[in-house]
Amino acid sequence: MQNINKEEFKKSIEDYTKVLFRKSVSEASKQQLFQAVSYSVKDLIIDQWMATHREYEDKDVKTVYYLSMEFLMGRALGNNIINMKANNIIKEALDELGIDLNVIEDQEPDPALGNGGLGRLAACFLDSLSTLGYPAYGCGIRYKYGMFEQKIENGFQVEVPDNWLKDGNPFEMKRSDYAVEVKFGGYVRITKDNNGREKFVQENYQSVLAVPYDLPIVGYGNNVVNTLRIWDAEAIDNFNLDSFDKGDYQKAVEQQNLARTICEVLYPNDNHYAGKELRLKQQYFFVSASIQRAVIKYMEKHEDIHNIHEKVCFQLNDTHPTVTVAEFMRILMDDYDLSWDEAWSITTKTCAYTNHTIMSEALEKWPLELFSRLLPRIYQIVEEINRRFIIEIQAKYPNDYKKIEKMAIVYDGQVKMAHLAIVASFSVNGVARLHTEILKNQQLKEFYQMMPEKFNSKTNGITQRRFLLHGNPLLADWVTTKIGDDWITNLQHISELKVYADDLRCQKEFMQIKYQNKVRLAAYIKEHNGIEVDPRSIFDIQVKRLHEYKRQLLNILHVMHLYNQLKKNPEMEFYPRTFIFGAKASAGYRRAKAIIKLINSVGDVVNNDKSIQNKLKVVFIENYRVSNAEMIFAAADVSEQISTASKEASGTGNMKFMLNGALTLGTMDGANVEIVEEVGEENAFIFGLTSDEVIKYEQEGGYNPKDIYNIDQDIRTVITQLVNGYYSPENPELFREIYNSLLDSNGGERADQYFILKDFRSYEAAQKRVEEAYKDQARWAKSAILNVASSGKFTSDRTIEEYAKEIWHLDKVKVELE
Ligand code: 4GP
Incomplete structure (x- = not known):
């Protein structure tokens, strides 16, 4: 490893603010400081970069x-510092110059x-x-x-x-x-x-x-x-x-x-x-x-x-x-x-x-x-x-x-x-x-x-260096104090955590870290959305691109159903839940954009209804991207991986959640299958059609969502609320297209082609299991620790090998x- 001389590094930052901006460190703006620090870090990288290429040439x-x-x-500065193992020394140097590393990291465009x-x-x-x-x-x-x-x-x-x-x-x-x-x-x-x-x-x-x-x-x-x-x-x-x-x-x-x-x-x-x-x-x-x-x-x-x-x-x-x-x-x-x-x-x-x-x-x-x-x-x-x-x-x-x-x-x-x-x-x-x-x-x-x-x-696979070491420093430190830091370059070692899963004190420590990460995300939500969420509620999170096959619609329809139940019976037993979404839709994908609007409209109604006593919150995090993702994974209790079976090739968000100790609520699709294989079905919440069943319906027919709509009163209520102005009084037709897509076939497109109504009740039952499990904090903590401990397979180091x-x-x- 290269030795970094702190005084030289400080001098370099001072030189760069001077040369690039004609300013001293105390005069420079945050953005200018970000630039000066980044150029100084790049100077440290250059020798390694050249040495690497010399080695490549020599060895042909x-x-x-x-x-x-x-x-x-995603952002480079923080990641480069971490990978150079220069975090401590650079933090110290910056402290002495009166610069907060976190603040200038935030200056970097993503x-x-x-x-x-x-x-x-x-x-x-x-x-x-x-x-x-x-x-x-x-x-x-x-x-x-x-x-x-x-x-x-x-x-x-x-x-x-x-x-x-x-x-x-x-x-x-x-x-x-x-x-x-x-x-x-x-x-x-x-x-x-x-x-x-x-x-x-x-x-x-x-x-x-x-x-x-x-x-x-x-x-x-x-x-x-x-x-x-x-x-x-x-x-x-x-x-x-x-x-x-x-x-x-x-x-x-x-x-x-x-x-x-x-x-x-x-x-x-x-x-x-x-x-x-x-x-x-x-x-x-x-x-x-x-x-x-x-x-x-x-x-x-x-x-x-x-x-x-x-x-x-x-x-x-x-x-x-x-x-x-x-x-x-x-x-x-x-x-x-x-x-x-x-x-x-x-x-x-x-x-x-x-x-x-x-x-x-x-x-x-x-x-x-x-x-x-x-x-x-x-x-x-x-x-x-x-x-x-x-x-x-x-x-x-x-x-x-x-x-x-x-x-x-x-x-x-x-x-x-x-x-x-x-x-x-x-x-x-x-x-x-x-x-x-x-x-x-x-x-x-x-x-x-x-x-x-x-x-x-x-x-x-995913890199544990960005998605645990950088994104969740509290948990990363905890893991290291328990098992040493080999996991950073060899994630198989993380299985050594398994012995701590039953340990009461470790469970408490783990839940305390999760809580602090939830507080961090709650503050972000307060700042960006103006919504108060309770870090003691279950943070149930679905962040990924908006796509019909990923079924954000199933998630929000279920929230609408929960809300209906709470309205009907305000005193029912109900563990407070915060449903968090983050998703960009392709600019020309009309139906996906309508689903974003629906999530926000449901949020507006639910979040402002005093009668349900803050038991249910719905948050749509704007501009989901790598930098806020790191914070979001760290704060998750439940990882929503609910694509129609056979449609999600793998998924990688599922792995990032697992590494951060969230429990998967998902279908047997993509890499969920392998996640469950590693962690055990008792430490996940699995529901829905299998890929074979989906493929069979697609090839042979035999599914008609109207059958469900006709028979199931609760589902019918939710679906009807899409078009009766319940969530869009100013324009009751706003969600008509979503409604139609669930019930009617259209040209080559089958009605409910992603089997949302078909999987609804099974999803609801899985959500009930989530609620029950969460009430038992020790059991939950154990499952969460086992998720972290079983994530070894899902490092991109293994994939790349x-x-x-x-x-x-x-x-x-x-x-x-x-
Ligand atoms: C994605 C897949 O949808 C996802 O399941 C997979 O984990 C990821 O690739 C990486 O393999 N596909 C795309 C795309 O991003 O544009 O096709």
Whole structure:
């Protein structure tokens, strides 16, 4: 570990406030202090960063390139300090300068270059790769505007642009010397070289300059610093007045515009494909730049490109970067003169693909017209991959045209990106055991039958360094005093806590810490929502993207039902409950936005009804994001993981709650299955249809929500309250769409397609069990401690070890500082 000299560090902060802002420390604003401290921390990182790359060069290591449209990193300053194990010394230095670390940490914008699960997973993976000492690059896009900031106005979501770069980003480094050109459009001219071989030349294209910005990813206490490389676009030439005379004025302006728009904004869709042309441009832009750089880097150290797969692996984070396949083929064939067979053999040893969702609306299918116009050379290559693949299908399944229809890469005027990714990858993985089984037996059945050896499962994980060590310092310290601090880099050790689960004193200590974390969240809610919540009530929390399959609607309908019961019988036995929600909805997802409004409307009525004596509170936390998530997980008693079984590929929020000692209230979906397996069903609250039952209903029919609506009076009351103005007197029609979606089929959409009414009573019963269990504080504490103690499997360190050993075949490095 690097020794940090406190006096030098203080001096560095003073120098930076002076040089950057012409101010002394006492004159500088909080934001300026954040900048000065961050630059000083970056200076400490630089030596490790350089040493890491020297080691990589010396050992000529194999490197994984994790290609992802999204990296939902969260704030860097606090995390970097923790991973450098410099927390104490830096706190001391800042104290002596009169600076409060917590206050300036809050000055950092929350880098939100991602939507939800898949983007946050990428961030956890980077943390684990560095901590484990595996050589890696994250490759992505430097969006000027990240995930929008969510404001709640009059109960409705309003999207505000997230201008996260407005004060600059102290941790990034622009690397202009690594810029490359990326070409779009035009046409392909076929010529012959001196040996009579065909050459493919893209002409009359538009191009942009891709310029990388590097961010350090600091490993925990091991001097390893990997790189997250995010690409920005610049115009190739500065605006050239000459071109006006040459008649190229139009093109010059278009190129300028292309450069300006390409990295402008992250598409705010989760589990959903919107099919916008600019999105395909973004995909090809960052893929082409990343692959070009990877090849250049490899060729700096090697004579011959034929063995590149021995040193390089491209991991495709969902289908978004799938053009990698064709871009790599293009470079190998067009720039390095390899034959098709050689290029294909290398590509299929280099690319690996992770699937993150079975939601059919997330499947990327680009119209041929658009794809071939934007990427003419890439399209030729995709067509040829498809032609050869169809020959393979026919050889294996003669005359079975259904197989071609199901598996072709190009079909029905569309390019199917998942099919391309599967055919060209040597590994295809799902993100939890159940998810992978569904891929193999349902979604990707034909592919699994044809190429079973490619399929494997890698259950997701999360980093305990951000989500316990940084996010919940009280609990982290408690765990360390009990079992030492090995858990920070080896979460399996946390199982040593199990012996304390029955210990009365430990139970009390645990509940006291939970209480303090609830007080912290209650203060945040008071400040942001103006709502008083009682930290002694059960904090029942559902935070995640708003999506119908995640069923926030089931949760709020149940709250409406509880409220009806309380109104009917104010003296009934009832343990006070606080239902907390946090969720962004995609800007164009109307029904999701209506559900946000419903949650807020129910909150308005319930929270202001004196007659129920504060027994029930409903809170919608605005702008749920990584930074407030850390505090929210720490304060949870109950973790709501209630997706329709079979729909949530894995979930990772479920793991963060568990690590912080919340009990899961959930369906047997995604990684919940494995969570329950680890902690025992008696320490969770499981309900609802199984995935097999859901799939059977979907395939064979036999579920009609009206049957339930007709028979069940309580449910009917709740559903009717959606449209009788009970929660929206000013506009009784406000929730009509939600009501209809539960009762009526509509076009291709089945009534209650997410089985909310079907699972309602079973959810209600599970909620009753929660209430009963919570009344017995000792039993609850025991279960909560057992949840923490059983979370070892769900560290992203374990996940990354599996990827590294079974897919990437990487070796670990050790980095010593000179
Ligand atoms: C998410 C899945 O919905 C979630 O279950 C999973 O844990 C996460 O990926 C990471 O694997 N999918 C997306 C998406 O974020 O946009 O498809």
